[in-house]
Amino acid sequence: MTTTPETTTAPAEAVSFDRTEAADARRSGAGVTGWAANYLDERTGISYVVREFGRKIFPDHWSFMLGEVSLYSFVIILLSGSFLTFFFQASMAEVVYNGSYVPLKGLQMSAAMQSALDISFDIRGGLLMRQIHHWAALLFIAATGVHMMRIFFTGAFRKPRELNWVIGFTLFILAMGEGFTGYSLPDDLLSGNGLRIIAGMVEGIPFIGSWIEWFLFGGQFPGTAIVGRLYTLHILLLPAAVVALIGLHLVFVVVQKHTQFAGPGRTNDNVIGYPILPVYAAKAGGFFFIVFGVVVLIATFFTINPIWTYGPYDPSPVSAGTQPDWYIGFADGALRLVPHGWEFVLFNTTYSLNIIAPIAVLGLFIVTAMAYPFLEGWVTGDKREHHIADRPRNMPTRTAIGAAGVTFYAVLWAAASSDLIATHFRLSIEGVIVSMQFTLIIGPFIAYFVAKRICLALQKKDREMALHGYESGRIVRLPGGEFIEVHEPVDEYERWKLVSYNDYEPLMLRPNANGKIPPQERVRAVLSRWFFEDRIEPVSTTEVELASHH
Amino acid sequence: MATEEHTDVVPAGDRTAQSPYSNPAGSAVVRSDSFQNPGMPPHRARVTDTDPKAAKRAERIIVGLFYISIVGAVFAMAAYFAFPIRSNDLGSVRLNNLMVGLGLSFALLAIGVGAVHWGKVLMADHEGVDLRHPQRGDERTRARAVEIFRLADEESGFSRRSIIRNAMIAAFAFLPFPAIFLFRDLGPASGTPAEAYSHTMWKKGLRLTKDPSGVPIKASDVTIGSVFHVIPEGLNDKEDALEEKAKAAVLLMRLDPRQLRISPERRTWNYNGIVAYSKICTHVGCPVALYEQQTHHLLCPCHQSQFDITNEAAVIFGPAKRPLPQLPITVDSEGYLIAQSDFHEPVGPSFWERRGDYNA
Numbered sequence: 001m002t003t004t005p006e007t008t009t010a011p012a013e014a015v016s017f018d019r020t021e022a023a024d025a026r027r028s029g030a031g032v033t034g035w036a037a038n039y040l041d042e043r044t045g046i047s048y049v050v051r052e053f054g055r056k057i058f059p060d061h062w063s064f065m066l067g068e069v070s071l072y073s074f075v076i077i078l079l080s081g082s083f084l085t086f087f088f089q090a091s092m093a094e095v096v097y098n099g100s101y102v103p104l105k106g107l108q109m110s111a112a113m114q115s116a117l118d119i120s121f122d123i124r125g126g127l128l129m130r131q132i133h134h135w136a137a138l139l140f141i142a143a144t145g146v147h148m149m150r151i152f153f154t155g156a157f158r159k160p161r162e163l164n165w166v167i168g169f170t171l172f173i174l175a176m177g178e179g180f181t182g183y184s185l186p187d188d189l190l191s192g193n194g195l196r197i198i199a200g201m202v203e204g205i206p207f208i209g210s211w212i213e214w215f216l217f218g219g220q221f222p223g224t225a226i227v228g229r230l231y232t233l234h235i236l237l238l239p240a241a242v243v244a245l246i247g248l249h250l251v252f253v254v255v256q257k258h259t260q261f262a263g264p265g266r267t268n269d270n271v272i273g274y275p276i277l278p279v280y281a282a283k284a285g286g287f288f289f290i291v292f293g294v295v296v297l298i299a300t301f302f303t304i305n306p307i308w309t310y311g312p313y314d315p316s317p318v319s320a321g322t323q324p325d326w327y328i329g330f331a332d333g334a335l336r337l338v339p340h341g342w343e344f345v346l347f348n349t350t351y352s353l354n355i356i357a358p359i360a361v362l363g364l365f366i367v368t369a370m371a372y373p374f375l376e377g378w379v380t381g382d383k384r385e386h387h388i389a390d391r392p393r394n395m396p397t398r399t400a401i402g403a404a405g406v407t408f409y410a411v412l413w414a415a416a417s418s419d420l421i422a423t424h425f426r427l428s429i430e431g432v433i434v435s436m437q438f439t440l441i442i443g444p445f446i447a448y449f450v451a452k453r454i455c456l457a458l459q460k461k462d463r464e465m466a467l468h469g470y471e472s473g474r475i476v477r478l479p480g481g482e483f484i485e486v487h488e489p490v491d492e493y494e495r496w497k498l499v500s501y502n503d504y505e506p507l508m509l510r511p512n513a514n515g516k517i518p519p520q521e522r523v524r525a526v527l528s529r530w531f532f533e534d535r536i537e538p539v540s541t542t543e544v545e546l547a548s549h550h
Numbered sequence: 551m552a553t554e555e556h557t558d559v560v561p562a563g564d565r566t567a568q569s570p571y572s573n574p575a576g577s578a579v580v581r582s583d584s585f586q587n588p589g590m591p592p593h594r595a596r597v598t599d600t601d602p603k604a605a606k607r608a609e610r611i612i613v614g615l616f617y618i619s620i621v622g623a624v625f626a627m628a629a630y631f632a633f634p635i636r637s638n639d640l641g642s643v644r645l646n647n648l649m650v651g652l653g654l655s656f657a658l659l660a661i662g663v664g665a666v667h668w669g670k671v672l673m674a675d676h677e678g679v680d681l682r683h684p685q686r687g688d689e690r691t692r693a694r695a696v697e698i699f700r701l702a703d704e705e706s707g708f709s710r711r712s713i714i715r716n717a718m719i720a721a722f723a724f725l726p727f728p729a730i731f732l733f734r735d736l737g738p739a740s741g742t743p744a745e746a747y748s749h750t751m752w753k754k755g756l757r758l759t760k761d762p763s764g765v766p767i768k769a770s771d772v773t774i775g776s777v778f779h780v781i782p783e784g785l786n787d788k789e790d791a792l793e794e795k796a797k798a799a800v801l802l803m804r805l806d807p808r809q810l811r812i813s814p815e816r817r818t819w820n821y822n823g824i825v826a827y828s829k830i831c832t833h834v835g836c837p838v839a840l841y842e843q844q845t846h847h848l849l850c851p852c853h854q855s856q857f858d859i860t861n862e863a864a865v866i867f868g869p870a871k872r873p874l875p876q877l878p879i880t881v882d883s884e885g886y887l888i889a890q891s892d893f894h895e896p897v898g899p900s901f902w903e904r905r906g907d908y909n910a
Contacts, residue, residue, distance in 0.1 A: 057680040100637045120643070124630055127647045128654075160685040193836055196796075197852060200834025200899035203747075210743040210901045215736040220746055220793040221835070257682055265590035271680045272590070279673045286665025293659030300651025315796035316761050316779060316829060318837045320851045335834065335869060336853045343871035345906030352900045354833065354869045381576025385685060419854060429854055430867050492588040500587070503579045528577060540583040 058280045059260035059273035063154075066147035068284060071246065072291040073140035080133040081182075081235065087123055089115040090231035092187065092224040101308050109187070109312030112227045116186035116307055131299035137182060138304070139295060141175045141327040148172060152402050154389035156259045157373040159382075164252040169370045171245050174238055176327050181234040183305070183325050187227050190305075192313030194324055195226060197332070204355030222313065259389045262500045264493040268387050321420050326413070333415030334358035337437050369405060379527045380504055393462070394501040396455035397531045403451035404444035411440045452534070459536035465490055466498040466539040467547045499539045506532045590677075598671045608671045615664030619657045626653025744903035748896040750782075750798040752877060757783040758802060758826065758887040766886045767802070772824050777841045778802040780826065782889070797897055799829040799837060800877055802887070805846060809860050816862065819878035821887065826877040827863045830898040831855060833870035848874070872900070 041047045058064075091111040097104050099114065100121040119126035148168060151157055157165035184191045199221045202213045218225030257271050266272050274280050310319070324332050335358050342353040376398065377383075392399040414421070415436045422429045469487040477483050490498070507528035511517050598605040629649035636642045687695070703709050738746065757766045761779040764786045772778065780800040788794055807823035819825070827848070831838045836852035841859075847866070848857040855868030863874035875897050878890035895908035 055678065057678045100635070100643075101640075102638055121640075122635065122637075124635055124646055125650050127643060128651045131647075193852065196836060197834045200831075200836075203899045203901045204834070206902050208902075210747060210903060211737060213901075214738060214743040214746075215733065218736060219738070220743075220790075221796050222792055256685060257680065264588050265679075267587055269682050271682065272677050274675075275678050279669050279675070282665045282669030282673060286662045286667075286669065289658045289662030289665065291662075293655050293657075293662055296651055296658055297655040300648055300655055313792075314762070315792060316781070316799040316837055316839075318839045318851055320840060322836075322851050332853075338869040340865060340868060341871055342869070343900055345904075348905045348907065349902055350900040350904040350906070354871060355899075380578065381574065382578050383573035384575055384578075385573075385682075387682060419851065429849075433854060433868075493591045496585060496588050499585045504577045505579055507577045532577065537579070538584065540581055541585060542583045 053254070054277045055275040056254070057257075057271045057273045057275055058284075059258055059266075059271055061261055063150045064258065065287065066143055066150050068287055069291055070140060070143035070147050071250075072288045073136045073143055073295065074242065074246065075288070076136040076292055076295055077133060077140060077178075078239070080129050080136060083129045084119065084133055085235060087115060087119045087126065088112070088185070088231075090185065090228050092222075092227050097312075104308060104311065107312060110227065112185060112187040113307070113312045116188070120308065128296075128299055131302075131304050132295055133182075134304045135298050135302075136295050137179050138326065139291075141172070141179055144168075144172050144175055145327075149402070149406065152372070153392040153399055154259070154261075155386065155395055155398065156389050158386040159377060160256055160385050161252070161259075162373040162377065164249060164256070165373050166370055167245055167249050167252070169366075171242060171249065173366070174242050174245070178234065178238045178242065179325055179327055181230040181238065183328075184230050185227060185234060186305075186307045187313050188307035189310040189313050189317065189319070190307070190322060192222065192315075193318055193322055194328070196221065196315070197335070201335075201355050201359070204352030205359075206351070206356070222315065257387070259387050261389050261391070262497055264496050266388065268385070271387075321423070323416060323420070329414075329416035330409055330412040331358070331362060333412040333418075333436075334362055336415050336418055336433065337412070337440060339437065365405075365408065372401075375527075376531075379507075379524060379531055381507065381524075382502075382504070386502070388500075390501065393455040393458040396452045396459070396534060399455050400448040400452035404448040407443045407447035408440065411436055411443050415440075456534060456536060462498040463536060463539055466495050467544060501538055503535065503538055504528075504532045505535065593676065596671060596675060599675075605672065608667070612664050612668045612672070615660045615667065619660035619664065622653050622656030622658075622660060624653075626650050626657060629653050742903070744901060747797075747898070747901060750892055750897060751785065751788070751794045752782055752798055752800075752889045752892045754889065754891050755882070756889045757882070758800065758879065758889065759783050759785075761799065762786070768885050769821055769824060769881045769887050770885060772802065772804045772887075774804050774806055774823065775843055776804055777843070779829070779839075796835075797830065800826050801829045801838070801841065801848065802826045803841065803846075803859055805860065809846065811861050813862065816876065816878075818880070819876055819890070821880055824879065824887065825859065826879045826887075826889075827857075827859070827874040828877065828893060828897040829874075831870055832865075832872040832874060832897075833868070833899060835899045838874065 037047075089111040093111045094108055095111050095114050097107050097109050097114050097117065099105075099118050101117055104117065116130070119130055121127070151165065151168070180194070184195050199213050199217060202216065203209045205212060213221065216226065216229070217223040218229070258273075260266050260271055260273070263272075274283070311317075323329070335355070338354045338358060342357060344351050344353070390398075392402075415433070418432045418436060419429055421427065422432045469489040472486045472488040474486045475483055476486055507525045509517055509521060509525045512521075598608050626649075629646070629652075633646045633649045634642065635646050686692070708715055737743070758778075758780045759766050759782070761781045764781065764783070766783065767778060767780070778801070780802045781795060782798050782800075785791055785794055785798065802824065804822075804824045807820075810820065810823060810825065812820070829837050829839065831850045831852065833850065833853055833855050836850050838848045838850045838855070838857065840849040840851055841847075842849065846859040848859060848863065850856075850868065850870070853869050855870035856866050857863040857870075857874050858866050862876060865871060865873060875893045875895050877893055879887055880890055882888045896904055
């Protein structure tokens with residue numbers, strides 16, 4: 001890269017310039033910016049940071065922007081949320097509404113609800129800010145989820161990035177916590193019912209459920225404490241944790257450098273892409289404003305969480321078709337899919353399996369997903385560093401496991417809308433629930449097999465292309481009358497993308513130094529066979545030579 | 551942090567990290583005849599690199615976008631004043647939202663698109679290369695780190711003076727407990743939550759009143775097929791009205807008495823086919839508010855549990871297990887519906903301390 005010539009900079013105030021001298025001085029950093037840079041550097045040594053990171057390379061791929069969307073939506077949430085805190089009252093004190101929204105005038109509600117309505121109807125731009133905040137929150141969690149899928153399906157969680165996967169996963173859970181606590185703050189009818197469900201679930205926890213509920217709500221549900229407590233969580237504890245973990249997450253990205261996809265010139269030992277200054281700063285910086293702009297545009301045109309139509313919380317009414325924000329759907333769906341009768345009394349205490357079971361299933365799902373990098377690393381036994389992202393097809397079993405997991409999540413999520421699905425498609429509520437119960441069990445298996453077959457088929461197609469070239473679309477008639485389509489060989493750059501991937505074979509069980517096969521090695525061998533039994537080898541030079549002789 | 555090398559040289563060769571130490575590749579297949587990395591393909595110039603006119607046009611577009619952004623920002627500020635919110639006028643709220651939002655959207659989008667376009671078409675597009683280094687520290691650094699820990703151990707006597715170390719660990723182990731104890735007063739001062747959850751404000755002689763007005767209900771006003779949302783008399787005057795309501799909310803329905811299947815001990819709990827059931831779902835506590843008049847089923851809109859009112863609110867579908875508790879009712883001398891007692895069992899979701907013998 002270019003190196004800046006070493007120059008000594010005289011203190012700017014001591015020098016008078018003529019026109020050409022001024023131009024020279026600017027080039028060597030003695031203008032106003034140069035003076036400021038010098039001032040800072042002499043007090044912080046920040047030129048070191050610029051030298052180290054100014055030309056740091058970031059690889060390009062559209063899927064690398066998903067994490068950026070997530071990060072940027074979080075910044076938007078912080079900005080819009082700060083605005084909202086100036087007007088929001090996190091209090092459950094009863095007031096009589098007397099604001100601008102006529103249908104609710106004279107109604108008893110909490111100060112929280114009233115201030116949320118005032119933000120919407122009496123403060124210019126307030127409704128816009130509320131909607132920006134809510135839409136950005138929905139986008140934040142969605143982008144985080146899709147970003148995680150990108151990481152999973154490309155194997156970007158492999159060594160040395162396993163810990164960053166765990167940090168990212170924790171962020172996802174914290175993000176959902178942020179979402180739920182924020183959603184509950186306006187103390188409207190819909191979110192109040194959401195809290196009622198949480199309270200009911202907590203109550204079902206063995207031994208301590210009723211106590212925990214009391215502790216959370218400061219007495220019997222709904223109490224007068226919960227909004228204030230959620231507010232502390234929502235604007236202090238959770239954001240602090242999220243900011244800290246995002247910082248750590250990004251430090252990891254800088255220290256480990258970003259993964260890149262296989263491509264000509266791209267190796268496991270380098271990163272190819274554009275430098276932070278100037279190209280990446282322009283593109284990533286610009287992208288922040290695009291994400292921000294899109295969120296504002298959505299908030300301009302589309303209403304979200306119209307609390308004024310729900311009204312203030314009251315434990316008695318509820319509207320049909322109640323649904324939580326999308327990211328809580330999977331938990332709500334899990335509650336709905338529990339079959340009838342999963343609760344029993346033993347020795348005069350109640351076991352609420354209809355609550356414990358879904359919590360346990362979701363917990364297991366989350367822990368499994370979080371632990372997956374360690375599991376796969378153990379099965380492959382591959383302790384090398386991996387900086388080239390896999391194409392999903394080249395790890396068929398992992399991709400199939402991911403597809404199964406996504407399907408499981410998707411069915412739970414869809415189940416949160418079971419009643420709306422039933423009314424919209426004129427089906428019976430019971431029929432929708434029962435078929436979803438079956439899909440929850442069978443769906444992941446179907447997804448697994450379909451995904452795996454598709455991966456293997458795509459790998460075969462890649463082999464075919466690398467060996468015999470692509471179909472050129474040119475039909476030639478041979479002298480004998482036979483028609484053939486001419487295959488053109490792919491160029492070496494294209495071929496490299498098709499043939500450069502990691503290939504594993506099933507683990508061969510061998511006795512260790514003591515002449516024994518330990519049981520965990522047997523388990524590992526079984527898993528390894530499951531992972532790598534069906535494998536398509538990458539094309540080798542030998543094969544291409546053989547093929548060219550045909 | 552190690553110094554980064556910036557070099558335009560692209561090392562061709564194997565994909566796997568070549569480092570002084572080597573980690574096992576596990577069951578990965580490493581072949582001798584795999585393809586070699588062909589290195590970077592030749593650079594392809596962009597239109598803006600070769601055609602000065604295109605570059606000029608791109609420059610104009612980018613400048614234009616940044617000016618549009620300024621216009622958007624100014625418009626947003628102008629709209630803030632030009633489209634004020636008038637009291638009791640929803641249209642003005644909508645217009646304010648729309649105009650301020652549009653101005654901001656343009657201000658943001660134009661800056662974003664302009665910057666990205668600048669980066670893509672006018673800034674130098676030569677890709678650079680950073681070299682990676684093994685994540686672990688080099689051998690000397692690692693050796694020094696080990697040495698430092700050894701020295702610290704030796705100088706402090708952390709291993710040698712195990713009695714001090716263990717005492718310190720024990721002290722740390724005890725330290726969190728006061729913090730846990732400090733939270734005790736979040737709970738009830740006396741008694742247990744379970745006792746509070748087990749009773750509602752219903753009691754003998756308390757009138758059934760309409761929710762939310764609190765107007766008493768005359769038995770003669772309840773026609774067959776009708777349904778009333780009910781709260782106990784005097785609830786609205788209570789200081790903890792919401793907490794009491796969350797337990798005491800009741801749904802009142804009148805069915806043809808011949809349709810009701812009634813167990814012997816509940817024979818006196820209805821009045822001429824008027825029955826009252828807790829409205830709080832026995833699953834996780836949503837109000838079971840949807841009554842199907844024809845089938846006499848109650849549906850919980852949250853998780854779709856269904857209760858059969860003709861059969862003492864037994865669950866016929868969904869995750870709830872227990873029937874909705876029934877409130878025994880009768881009429882007073884003036885013909886108003888009153889409760890005979892509190893519910894005979896806790897209402898709402900199940901909890902650990904909930905016994906199994908309430909109906910015995």
